[in-house]
Amino acid sequence: MKGLHLFHFMMSNCSQRARLALEEKGLSWTSHHMNLPGNEHVTSDYQRINPNGVVPTLVHDGQVVIESNHILVYLDEHFPEPPLRPADANARHGMEERMAACSAFQPTIKVLSHERLFRPFRKVGAEEVALYEAKHRDPTLVAFLRDYAEEGPAWQARVALAERGMKTGLAGLEAALGDSPWLSGADYGLADISWVVNANRLNQAQVDLSAWPRFQDWAERAMARPAFERAVASYRP
Numbered sequence: 001m002k003g004l005h006l007f008h009f010m011m012s013n014c015s016q017r018a019r020l021a022l023e024e025k026g027l028s029w030t031s032h033h034m035n036l037p038g039n040e041h042v043t044s045d046y047q048r049i050n051p052n053g054v055v056p057t058l059v060h061d062g063q064v065v066i067e068s069n070h071i072l073v074y075l076d077e078h079f080p081e082p083p084l085r086p087a088d089a090n091a092r093h094g095m096e097e098r099m100a101a102c103s104a105f106q107p108t109i110k111v112l113s114h115e116r117l118f119r120p121f122r123k124v125g126a127e128e129v130a131l132y133e134a135k136h137r138d139p140t141l142v143a144f145l146r147d148y149a150e151e152g153p154a155w156q157a158r159v160a161l162a163e164r165g166m167k168t169g170l171a172g173l174e175a176a177l178g179d180s181p182w183l184s185g186a187d188y189g190l191a192d193i194s195w196v197v198n199a200n201r202l203n204q205a206q207v208d209l210s211a212w213p214r215f216q217d218w219a220e221r222a223m224a225r226p227a228f229e230r231a232v233a234s235y236r237p
């Protein structure tokens, strides 16, 4: 695969993160859109490209890059203009911590998205869970889908944990934004790209963010960027 190829899904926050980085860099790329609710990613062909069986996957001149936050760093390393990581070592370390926190936040945002946003549209029955289990090799993802479908105590426990995880995560960002205007330091960068798609998701899920005013203000500024509009808000495959 020559050039840049992205396997992604319109509504996936991890995919949005990769698209946003490509857009901020002004790069052209080939889209391989995968309908996740249609389980287009649950195939052995796709799992050969991405052994985790999730999106996004970047392929650059045959080089496969998985994990959305790794894709962000890869793009900044290979396409340095405009730079999206601070030159100063301390600031860069802070940015990396925020990106690690974002990766750790994924189970939280996934539960909140499914519970507060997707449930009216995404009905999953026992048959779909069985099909998914037969074809997807990750037992953690299978357990998630089963709990979501059953909507019983195991799912309620996941929701309660996610509600708590959200508060802890946002408190950390609120504190970080006391020291600098962006999550990446003095300038907008990779940690901002990483988190803004989650902020957008929380907004869409109508989470009251007023307890975290600096985070709210940051989210408005980050979402006002033209690249965000193109890669996320009005993106269509």
Ligand SMILES: N[C@@H](CCC(=O)N[C@@H](CS)C(=O)NCC(=O)O)C(=O)O
Pocket (backbone or CB within 6 Å): 012, 013, 014, 015, 036, 041, 053, 054, 055, 056, 066, 067, 068, 069, 103, 106, 141
């Ligand atoms: N840590 C991975 C997480 C990727 C991930 O969970 N992607 C979701 C969409 S946001 C996915 O493909 N889910 C498919 C599934 O659960 O079957 C990353 O950041 O790239």
